[in-house]
Amino acid sequence: MKNTYKTQDTFAITTPLYYVNALPHIGSAYTTIAADTVARFQRLQGKSVLMITGTDEHGQKIQRTAQSKGRSPQEHCDLVVSGFESLWQQLNIQYDRFSRTTASNHELIVKEFFQRVWDRGDIYLSQQQGWYCVACEEFKEERELLEDNYCPIHTNQKVEWRDEQNYFFRLSKYQEKLQAFYQEQPNFIQPESRRNEVLNFVNQGLQDFSISRVNLDWGFQVPVDPSHTIYV
Incomplete structure (x- = not known):
C-alpha cells in the first residue's frame, strides 16, 4: 500500500498499480482490502476521500507474456484488467478511480511531465552496460x-547482457535537497521505521x-526521441 496524503478535510490513498503479467492473487487482494478499510474509516470521519487503484501495463515483460x-499486448492487458475489476467488485472494494497506464490521459500526463523535467535539464542521454533481468525490469x-547468470529473484530465468543508450534522470542532483527536506520535515515519512529506511538509502x-528503453514497442515514445520508450 502506498503512502497517504491528507489535509484536515481530505484524504487520499492508493494501492500499488498492479502488474498485469498475471491475474490478481491473494497479495493483490490483501493490499486493496487494507486500502479500502482505511478509506472507509476516513469517510466515517467525514473526510472527502479519494481512493485510487489500477494497473501497470507497459514493459517488455508484458509484451513477451x-x-x-498469442495475444497483442493490449488484448492481454484488457483481459487481465477485467480480472482485477471483477475481483474488486466481488470484494465490494469502493475505489474512486481505476487508473490504467495504457489510458490516453495517462499518456498525456507522462509526456507532459517528461517534457517539464527535460526542460529543467534533469534528463540526459548516456550509455548503459550490464546484466538485465526482463522479469525484474x-x-x-x-x-x-x-x-x-540466472537472476537471484527469478531463479529460472537468465539475465541478458545489455549495451545500449538510455535516458537518465539526474537523481543525484537532489540528494542534498532531499536530506535537508527530511531534516526540516521529520514527519513527512511515517512510520519512523520507514523514515529511517529512506534516510539510510539516501x-x-x-x-x-535510466528512464527509457530501446527496442521496445509496448510503451510511450520519448517526446524528444521516438527511438526510445519511456520506462514507467
Whole structure:
C-alpha cells in the first residue's frame, strides 16, 4: 500500500498499480482490502476521500507474456484488467478511480511531465552496460547473479547482457535537497521505521537512473526521441 496524503478535510490513498503479467492473487487482494478499510474509516470521519487503484501495463515483460499467449499486448492487458475489476467488485472494494497506464490521459500526463523535467535539464542521454533481468525490469550487479547468470529473484530465468543508450534522470542532483527536506520535515515519512529506511538509502548516495528503453514497442515514445520508450 502506498503512502497517504491528507489535509484536515481530505484524504487520499492508493494501492500499488498492479502488474498485469498475471491475474490478481491473494497479495493483490490483501493490499486493496487494507486500502479500502482505511478509506472507509476516513469517510466515517467525514473526510472527502479519494481512493485510487489500477494497473501497470507497459514493459517488455508484458509484451513477451502477451506474445507467448498469442495475444497483442493490449488484448492481454484488457483481459487481465477485467480480472482485477471483477475481483474488486466481488470484494465490494469502493475505489474512486481505476487508473490504467495504457489510458490516453495517462499518456498525456507522462509526456507532459517528461517534457517539464527535460526542460529543467534533469534528463540526459548516456550509455548503459550490464546484466538485465526482463522479469525484474532492472539491471543487476554481476555479484548478485546465481551460477550461469540466472537472476537471484527469478531463479529460472537468465539475465541478458545489455549495451545500449538510455535516458537518465539526474537523481543525484537532489540528494542534498532531499536530506535537508527530511531534516526540516521529520514527519513527512511515517512510520519512523520507514523514515529511517529512506534516510539510510539516501545517505548512501543517490545514483542517476535510466528512464527509457530501446527496442521496445509496448510503451510511450520519448517526446524528444521516438527511438526510445519511456520506462514507467
